[in-house]
Amino acid sequence: MIDIRYHVATLVAIFIALGVGILIGSTLVGGDVMIEQQKKMIAQLESQFDDLRERESEMAEENQFMREISRHYEEFSKAVSPPLIKNRLNGYRIAIIVTGGQEIPAGMLNSLSLAGARVDSTTVILPGIQLRDSNLLIKVCDFYKLDHNTPPDELRKMLALSAAAIVVNGGDASVREFLEGNNLVKFDGDYGGVLDEVILMGGAHDENYHYPASVDAWLIRSLQNYNKNILGCETSRVKMSYMSTYQEFDMSTVDDIDLTPGQISLIRAMEGETGDYGIKATAKKFMPSLPAEYLKGAFK
Numbered sequence: 001m002i003d004i005r006y007h008v009a010t011l012v013a014i015f016i017a018l019g020v021g022i023l024i025g026s027t028l029v030g031g032d033v034m035i036e037q038q039k040k041m042i043a044q045l046e047s048q049f050d051d052l053r054e055r056e057s058e059m060a061e062e063n064q065f066m067r068e069i070s071r072h073y074e075e076f077s078k079a080v081s082p083p084l085i086k087n088r089l090n091g092y093r094i095a096i097i098v099t100g101g102q103e104i105p106a107g108m109l110n111s112l113s114l115a116g117a118r119v120d121s122t123t124v125i126l127p128g129i130q131l132r133d134s135n136l137l138i139k140v141c142d143f144y145k146l147d148h149n150t151p152p153d154e155l156r157k158m159l160a161l162s163a164a165a166i167v168v169n170g171g172d173a174s175v176r177e178f179l180e181g182n183n184l185v186k187f188d189g190d191y192g193g194v195l196d197e198v199i200l201m202g203g204a205h206d207e208n209y210h211y212p213a214s215v216d217a218w219l220i221r222s223l224q225n226y227n228k229n230i231l232g233c234e235t236s237r238v239k240m241s242y243m244s245t246y247q248e249f250d251m252s253t254v255d256d257i258d259l260t261p262g263q264i265s266l267i268r269a270m271e272g273e274t275g276d277y278g279i280k281a282t283a284k285k286f287m288p289s290l291p292a293e294y295l296k297g298a299f300k
Contacts (some may be wrong), residue, residue: 001037058107067119081260082256084113090116092196095130095167095189098215100202100242101209102235111263117196117270121189125215128207131155136182143178153214160182160215164222166191167198178180197270198223202242203234212245220249231269233257236279243282253299255280261287 009282016079036041080138094117094237100103104122112119131137131152140155141148165171170192200219216232223230232246236256246253252269255278256262273288 070198084251085115087116094118094119094197096119096199097123098201102300105258115267124186125185156214157218168226197229200232203238210240212242263268
């Protein structure tokens with residue numbers, strides 16, 4: 001669609017240029033030969049313009065059809081997913097960390113609940129992580145006893161390590177108070193209990209939240225040092241994907257967690273079917289396999 005519009009704009013510009021050329025040519029040259037040639041060119045361009053306009057209309061109809069098909073596939077997936085995932089994660093205790101400024105999809109939370117998992121805590125990295133305020137920079141440096149010239153990325157690393165410690169073992173109360181009080185990290189839920197999985201939800205629409213190397217990577221390293229299972233995910237339409245960063249580590253990823261197939265992939269990956277799932281170029285497979293015994297159990 002974008003290419004066709006570009007070509008249409010180009011043709012319009014050519015029409016204008018030819019019109020000006022005819023006017024100038026008839027004024028300066030006065031001959032009929034050049035004018036006839038330009039008229040033929042205009043006729044050819046008009047034909048191309050009509051063809052492109054027709055193709056654009058066809059593509060608009062095709063896009064609408066594909067949107068409808070996608071919607072029906074999503075509705076179908078929602079209809080069949082409950083028996084596929086129900087009670088698959090009974091007793092699992094999970095922590096969720098959100099780093100990219102995105103909302104946790106309701107379908108993801110519903111799927112985890114239906115699977116029998118319990119979300120113990122939700123930790124959200126807040127806008128203060130940008131560290132653009134000079135006073136906040138000094139505060140963070142002083143809190144961690146670092147030089148005031150410490151680069152922001154190094155400070156974000158320290159904040160990520162602190163957040164990971166709180167997620168895993170509750171951390172120090174003064175650290176939690178500092179992070180929350182300075183709009184750096186929000187903590188909600190029960191911390192310090194035994195966790196079966198930590199779900200890291202990245203991906204960003206806003207560059208102000210885009211710190212996969214200095215926040216997410218250090219969260220992952222720290223959580224892995226605590227021997228925690230981690231799964232990285234993001235929604236299907238983020239402007240800035242974190243999948244390539246997550247895939248540098250030994251962890252499963254799901255890049256379409258807002259869609260039902262992605263939520264099924266999440267449950268299967270947590271069951272042990274590890275991999276990189278989804279619809280983006282970084283995915284290795286659309287979904288994990290569904291074993292025969294899994295399907296039999298679903299339709300009893």
